[in-house]
Amino acid sequence: MTQRGRRIAFDYGDVRTGVALCDPDGILSSPLCVLESRDKNFLEKVSSLLAEHEPIRIFVGLPVNMSGSKGESAEKVEGFVASLTSVTSLPIVLVDERLSTVSAQKKLKEAGVTSRDSKALIDAMAAVAILEQGLLSENLA
Secondary structure (H helix, E strand, O other): OOOOOOEEEEEOOOOEEEEEEEOOOOOOEEEEEEEEOOOOOHHHHHHHHHHHHOOOEEEEEEOEOOOOOEOHHHHHHHHHHHHHHHHOOOOEEEEEOOOHHHHHHHHHHHOOOOOOOOHHHHHHHHHHHHHHHHHHHHHHO
């Protein structure tokens, strides 16, 4: 039985960071917002989201190469995680996000959203994919 409470997920990127949130029962994952990663108040905005939604766990997508190796993007995510630990004591779980963006793009295309309209939406939907993967791993544990 998994612990009851909201979980939040971040799909960190150089330009934008998608954010997703689930309900307290961990059943429904929804896109929450997209933050500008270069905003000087970025970490404050992340901290505000954590305070507002009071999650019990944070999932962060870790971009691993298809070979399983870590590249420059993974190092940037690890930097983001280090920043997160300075504003929260919540458990942070890294989730393999190899196909989250591809999955998000496919779902949006199927929904009839054009790629030009969907850049920010893709980041939020990728965060949903990360959250769903994190919840799935929690339920299997």
